[in-house]
Amino acid sequence: MLRYLLRRLLVSIPTLFAIIAISFFMIRIAPGGPFDANRKATPEVMANLNKAYHLDEPLPEQFGRYLWGVLHLDFGPSFKYRDYTVSELIFRGFPISLEIGLWAMLISATIGIFLGTFAALKQNSAWDYTVMTIGMTGIAIPTFVTAPIYQLIFGLALGWLPVAGWDGGWQHKVLPILALSVPNIAAISRLTRGSMIESLRSNHVRTARAKGLGVRLTVTRHALLGGLLPTLAYLGPATAGIVTGSVVIERAFAIPGIGRYFVEAASNRDYTLVMGTVIFYGVLIIIANLIVDLMYSLVDPKVRYE
Amino acid sequence: MSEAAFELIHETDHGATVAGRSKLKDGFGRMRRNKMAMVGLVVLAIIVLACAFGPFVLPFDPNQSDFDSISIPPAFAGGHIFGTDDLGRDLLARVLEGGRTSLLIGVLATIVAITIGISYGSVAGFFGGAVDTVMMRIVDVLYSLPFLFFVIMLTMVLGRGIESILIAIGALLWLTIAVIVRGQTLSLKHKEFIEAARAGGMRPFAIVRQHIIPNTIGPVIVYASLLVPEVILGESFLSYLGLGVQEPQSSWGTLIDGGAQAMDTAPWQLIVPGLFLAATLFSLNFIADGLRDAFDPKDR
Amino acid sequence: MATTKTAVRAEAAVRPAGTILEVKDLKVEFRTDSGKVAAVNEVSFELKAGEIVGIVGESGSGKSQILMSLMGLLAKNGAASGSVKLRGQEILGMKDDQLDKLRGASMSMIFQDPMTSLNPFLRVSTQLTEVLVKHRGMGKTEAMKRSIEMLDAVSIPDAAKRIRLYPHEFSGGMRQRVMISMALLCQPAILFADEPTTALDVTVQAQILDLMKDLAADLGTTVVLVTHDLGVVASLCDRVIVLYGGRIMESGPAEALFADPKHPYTRGLLASTPRLDEQTHGELHTIPGQPPAVAKAALGCPFEPRCTLREPRCKTVRPIIQDDGSRTVACHVVSL
Numbered sequence: 001m002l003r004y005l006l007r008r009l010l011v012s013i014p015t016l017f018a019i020i021a022i023s024f025f026m027i028r029i030a031p032g033g034p035f036d037a038n039r040k041a042t043p044e045v046m047a048n049l050n051k052a053y054h055l056d057e058p059l060p061e062q063f064g065r066y067l068w069g070v071l072h073l074d075f076g077p078s079f080k081y082r083d084y085t086v087s088e089l090i091f092r093g094f095p096i097s098l099e100i101g102l103w104a105m106l107i108s109a110t111i112g113i114f115l116g117t118f119a120a121l122k123q124n125s126a127w128d129y130t131v132m133t134i135g136m137t138g139i140a141i142p143t144f145v146t147a148p149i150y151q152l153i154f155g156l157a158l159g160w161l162p163v164a165g166w167d168g169g170w171q172h173k174v175l176p177i178l179a180l181s182v183p184n185i186a187a188i189s190r191l192t193r194g195s196m197i198e199s200l201r202s203n204h205v206r207t208a209r210a211k212g213l214g215v216r217l218t219v220t221r222h223a224l225l226g227g228l229l230p231t232l233a234y235l236g237p238a239t240a241g242i243v244t245g246s247v248v249i250e251r252a253f254a255i256p257g258i259g260r261y262f263v264e265a266a267s268n269r270d271y272t273l274v275m276g277t278v279i280f281y282g283v284l285i286i287i288a289n290l291i292v293d294l295m296y297s298l299v300d301p302k303v304r305y306e
Numbered sequence: 307m308s309e310a311a312f313e314l315i316h317e318t319d320h321g322a323t324v325a326g327r328s329k330l331k332d333g334f335g336r337m338r339r340n341k342m343a344m345v346g347l348v349v350l351a352i353i354v355l356a357c358a359f360g361p362f363v364l365p366f367d368p369n370q371s372d373f374d375s376i377s378i379p380p381a382f383a384g385g386h387i388f389g390t391d392d393l394g395r396d397l398l399a400r401v402l403e404g405g406r407t408s409l410l411i412g413v414l415a416t417i418v419a420i421t422i423g424i425s426y427g428s429v430a431g432f433f434g435g436a437v438d439t440v441m442m443r444i445v446d447v448l449y450s451l452p453f454l455f456f457v458i459m460l461t462m463v464l465g466r467g468i469e470s471i472l473i474a475i476g477a478l479l480w481l482t483i484a485v486i487v488r489g490q491t492l493s494l495k496h497k498e499f500i501e502a503a504r505a506g507g508m509r510p511f512a513i514v515r516q517h518i519i520p521n522t523i524g525p526v527i528v529y530a531s532l533l534v535p536e537v538i539l540g541e542s543f544l545s546y547l548g549l550g551v552q553e554p555q556s557s558w559g560t561l562i563d564g565g566a567q568a569m570d571t572a573p574w575q576l577i578v579p580g581l582f583l584a585a586t587l588f589s590l591n592f593i594a595d596g597l598r599d600a601f602d603p604k605d606r
Numbered sequence: 607m608a609t610t611k612t613a614v615r616a617e618a619a620v621r622p623a624g625t626i627l628e629v630k631d632l633k634v635e636f637r638t639d640s641g642k643v644a645a646v647n648e649v650s651f652e653l654k655a656g657e658i659v660g661i662v663g664e665s666g667s668g669k670s671q672i673l674m675s676l677m678g679l680l681a682k683n684g685a686a687s688g689s690v691k692l693r694g695q696e697i698l699g700m701k702d703d704q705l706d707k708l709r710g711a712s713m714s715m716i717f718q719d720p721m722t723s724l725n726p727f728l729r730v731s732t733q734l735t736e737v738l739v740k741h742r743g744m745g746k747t748e749a750m751k752r753s754i755e756m757l758d759a760v761s762i763p764d765a766a767k768r769i770r771l772y773p774h775e776f777s778g779g780m781r782q783r784v785m786i787s788m789a790l791l792c793q794p795a796i797l798f799a800d801e802p803t804t805a806l807d808v809t810v811q812a813q814i815l816d817l818m819k820d821l822a823a824d825l826g827t828t829v830v831l832v833t834h835d836l837g838v839v840a841s842l843c844d845r846v847i848v849l850y851g852g853r854i855m856e857s858g859p860a861e862a863l864f865a866d867p868k869h870p871y872t873r874g875l876l877a878s879t880p881r882l883d884e885q886t887h888g889e890l891h892t893i894p895g896q897p898p899a900v901a902k903a904a905l906g907c908p909f910e911p912r913c914t915l916r917e918p919r920c921k922t923v924r925p926i927i928q929d930d931g932s933r934t935v936a937c938h939v940v941s942l
Contacts, residue, residue, distance in 0.1 A: 018447040140587040144546045145580040148566040203722035212709030225727040240452040
């Protein structure tokens with residue numbers, strides 16, 4: 001199994017390299033340098049600035065310089081926030097985004113699997129249809145619509161929770177995590193329901209029933225393992241979804257995480273910050289996928305021996 | 307139907323003559339029985355018609371500010387059924403116009419994605435070898451980051467506005483279709499009728515065009531129906547972040563962004579466009595589900 | 607030839623004789639889009655301890671559904687009616703939690719495809735020991751010991767090591783042996799086998815059948831074997847029940863039935879089995895026509911459309927079952 005993991009790891013390296021390269025060259029091609037906004041600067045100052053940021057060197061050299069920096073976790077200085085390096089900004093925002101993201105993932109997975117299994121056991125009943133419709137709702141309505149609505153209901157109308165902001169206290173975390181979890185709960189419960197229904201119909205579950213193991217053992221030990229595989233595989237893309245969702249959530253709730261930096265950087269043409277966050281996200285997703293692969297191979301013995 | 311019963315009824319009465327029914331008719335028949343999909347179709351039709359013909363029916367111009375009627379809540383009285391925004395523009399007119407933008411982008415991008423995806427996927431799958439390997443590598447890399455991140459980066463390069471959104475989304479949307487079509491092509495490639503065509507001297511590109519592509523349309527249509535809401539969602543997402551459609555044009559994304567900011571004083575500015583977007587996405591998803599159920603009955 | 611260890615033999619020394627299973631008028635119906643369909647109709651038979659009974663029929667004859675209904679494994683749209691008594695206790699219509707006490711312990715089942723019938727995600731050890739833990743209350747170590755002994759008994763080489771493997775690491779024949787050992791762990795009174803050798807190579811088939819025969823004899827287990835293969839029946843079974851269209855056509859001791867088949871369907875079946883020791887002149891014998899579309903509720907004899915001996919009343923009047931104490935036949939034309 002170690003070999004399997006190492007192989008997956010090796011495959012991700014060229015992918016990461018490609019992400020860095022693509023981000024780098026795409027942004028360099030983009031029209032308008034970072035200093036266009038500074039029309040007050042004279043040509044000499046511009047030249048000096050360009051030199052200081054190495055923008056006058058040929059592209060391949062710039063890329064090499066950048067790559068070297070990345071390997072040392074140095075993404076260069078932010079073009080917009082001149083006092084800060086990109087690494088500082090990322091590491092300031094990351095713990096916050098991470099906390100919200102992890103909670104959202106945990107909650108969506110637990111509730112989603114539970115609801116999905118429940119719906120599968122009570123297939124075609126009223127419970128089943130309720131769960132499925134809620135599922136559809138959760139997936140169809142985007143977070144940038146639901147987030148303000150939660151703010152409206154729980155923040156403004158009921159006054160139970162703060163509408164936005166961040167002070168580390170739990171009140172500020174509830175709505176963002178809720179908004180981020182709901183679409184995933186919906187997707188995971190639908191997926192789990194489908195695959196659990198199939199698993200419950202499978203031959204090996206029939207054998208478990210024939211052995212007189214009873215509902216609890218049959219479901220938890222025999223049906224669940226196979227039934228959860230597709231959901232497990234989905235957790236990889238689900239991470240990507242949470243990452244994308246966090247961008248919206250942080251904007252809607254004014255949370256100082258990396259997502260907010262990313263969007264602002266994109267608006268401001270802060271190249272180094274954009275590149276830094278993109279690469280960072282890329283690494284995050286690659287790691288998440290590796291973890292998912294690991295878990296998948298733990299459940300499915302056939303995968304381990306490939 | 308239980309497997310047991312199916313096994314029993316499987317033996318047909320070979321005495322009776324069976325009239326031929328095309329798979330397509332079968333599928334659409336099944337779909338008509340799917341209530342939710344039909345509801346979705348109706349709702350979608352209403353929204354599309356409203357966005358298309360609304361401007362000719364409504365007395366208000368979406369860009370006409372009326373400073374006498376700023377931020378009026380919804381009321382049948384003054385004629386502004388859904389109220390006005392902070393510049394006095396009729397909200398319904400704005401929403402319908404925004405809808406036109408969103409829907410148009412959704413359909414156009416999907417069509418472009420299908421065209422590119424089918425061509426590329428069938429060629430890659432059919433010719434195999436180096437072409438196939440290179441393409442799969444590219445797809446792997448582009449899958450490593452969320453779709454929208456690449457789109458955002460592309461908009462940085464291409465600038466803002468509708469055209470760049472179309473290009474950015476289109477540039478990434480065709481990937482999954484290509485993967486699906488490639489997979490279909492790979493399994494079709496070895497079927498006998500393809501061999502027969504080859505033996506008959508048909509040129510490769512002609513085979514691809516006449517035999518492979520028509521047989522891949524099925525799954526593509528089902529997936530494409532999922533793409534339209536994805537595009538609309540993507541565009542709204544970008545516009546909400548301020549990276550998409552720009553003033554004076556509007557789309558549901560920009561309207562929702564504006565509405566969210568005015569949430570505490572004029573919540574209808576958020577709710578109305580939000581409802582339209584949600585209803586559209588719902589309908590499209592139900593239709594997509596219906597299509598998938600209809601053409602792949604195992605998956606119930 | 608499989609050999610069984612003495613440990614297994616000694617435990618089963620005392621096994622009550624007499625009727626183990628009484629099935630009266632078993633009917634299995636399914637609710638479908640085209641209405642109610644009866645897969646099994648008016649099936650009655652009795653099993654004595656230690657007997658090996660073969661239920662023979664084509665696909666669609668309802669034979670598997672008989673086993674499913676007895677084990678309480680019918681699909682959701684299926685319903686069984688009639689009476690089934692296991693050692694005097696009525697089990698048809700029992701609730702699942704009551705049935706669970708019997709399943710795996712007093713009556714077990716093995717299925718056609720061992721690859722999909724074993725859980726691919728669990729080690730064989732888990733799948734074996736859980737039966738003992740659940741039904742006999744054994745601790746893990748003791749259950750493990752017993753399971754290894756059982757694997758030995760079914761001739762799995764190196765059982766102590768192999769037990770920790772996953773199903774996909776066994777070959778087809780070995781998997782079926784694992785299933786058999788799993789079914790016999792609690793020494794059930796009855797073993798139901800649904801086409802256990804159909805998915806296996808011919809050479810492996812013979813080994814598995816021998817194994818089942820020996821184990822059944824040692825443990826005193828009654829075996830109900832469902833198959834479409836007459837060769838399997840001939841080599842293993844004491845008694846045979848011939849099923850067609852969900853109804854019993856003929857039944858009796860295997861030797862007598864094969865030597866002197868009474869029912870036209872049985873005769874057709876035997877005649878159409880290709881034999882290695884005969885010269886076939888010209889074409890192989892077949893029974894003309896197709897098995898019934900079950901949706902049609904049949905009056906009269908279900909075999910009538912394809913029967914060479916049919917008479918007008920066969921279409922409208924159901925044959926009464928003739929029973930001489932040892933053999934039965936359901937036919938208007940033929941008599942015992």
